[in-house]
Amino acid sequence: MPFDLGATVRLVGECRDPDGTLASAVTAVVTVTLPDETTVTPAVTEDPDTAGKYRADYVTTTPGRHSVRWVWTGPAAAYTDVFDVQEEAPPTILSLADARDHLNLVSTKDDGEVRFWNTATTRAVEYFVGPVVARSFTEEHHLRNARAVVLHRTPVLALTAVDSALTGAVAYNVDSLHVDRDTGEVVAVTGGRLAGRLRFTYRAGRTIIPANITAGARIILEHLWLTQRGNRGGLAGGGQDLSEPIPGLGYAVPNRAIQLLESDRLPPGVA
Structure with a gap:
């Protein structure tokens, strides 16, 4: 671990x-x-x-x-x-206490495993809905007189820096740029153009996590926990419901978890 x-x-x-x-x-x-x-x-x-x-x-x-x-x-x-x-504050949708409670664990002796599968659960959920736990991202864009640039991860909480990817110097003052929280589109406030090989640093995630995302995370965590322990019985409240493999994830995610995440699911082709 x-x-x-x-x-x-x-x-x-x-x-x-x-x-x-x-x-x-x-x-x-x-x-x-x-x-x-x-x-x-x-x-x-x-x-x-x-x-x-x-x-x-x-x-x-x-x-x-x-x-x-x-x-x-x-x-x-x-x-x-x-x-x-692990990073100083590893991103997880569920707290350790919530994860332990959902798995009906009284003892703390398995906390290492619980934390591992809790982190894996968060990555699985974010595969479908994008960043949930707020954290910083950095990405480069090579722009040639562009009207706008679209950041890869949404919802965007704040644009914190735009530097030259070649020199590291400040390329644009973030106060001169507007970012659309939901689409990730960045434009100049004055309507000007963006140019250069630019490194964008920003925070993305959700300040309030909807109940359907939390519920989906609980189902996935329970499924992964029981699977890795060799338990082939049904999940609490229902069967395994793994009728089709999930692209990129195989049978790691029960269909009922995906149904809960559907309303927040990323559009096709969006990573």
């Missing part, structure tokens, strides 16, 4: 000789490669009770995929792994 940003990840590696037997090494080094390709080498200690078992603690500082590379000498051995770090 992904780690929270700022959490400590305990890295564990086993040094084995060519026969596959655990063995103490002369040297042991673990290298963590961050998403930005920088590297760190946390201090390594050997388990005092079991020769050949090593560990290192790394405090996460950057969200994204990390790679881990263990290298031992005397005997020569190596091991590679990965782990993921």
Whole structure:
């Protein structure tokens, strides 16, 4: 499961000789490669009770995929792994408490799995209706004397910056631009034209989440939770209703969830 940003990840590696037997090494080094390709080498200690078992603690500082590379000498051995770090506020439609309550979970021992499937549920819902949880997006547009540009994700809450994608300098003052919340269309207030390779930074999502979207998220979460646990029984209040695969999602989303999301569904061809 992904780690929270700022959490400590305990890295564990086993040094084995060519026969596959655990063995103490002369040297042991673990290298963590961050998403930005920088590297760190946390201090390594050997388990005092079991020769050949090593560990290192790394405090996460950057969200994204990390790679881990263990290298031992005397005997020569190596091991590679990965782990993921969530962004500071991972977007989820349902709170952890709401998700746990809907799944009828009293204990918190499965919170890691619940959070994982809750995040996956949000991505599935947003596949159909666009951004729900408000967050920042950045995209580039190459414009040649254009009257308008249409941002990819709606509803747009605010346009925060328009910079040159080549130099990083401010290209347009956002106060001089008007953005249509529902369509994502950006035009100059004065009616002028837009030009250049521009990087648009904006926030999109919903300040109020309609009940049908929340209900759809609950159904999808329950379905994914029961499926990954090997439960082949029906969902609460109805059957699996998976008569047709969903483009891009297969059978991950029950049809009744899609029906709930239909009124907010993106037009065909809109990502």
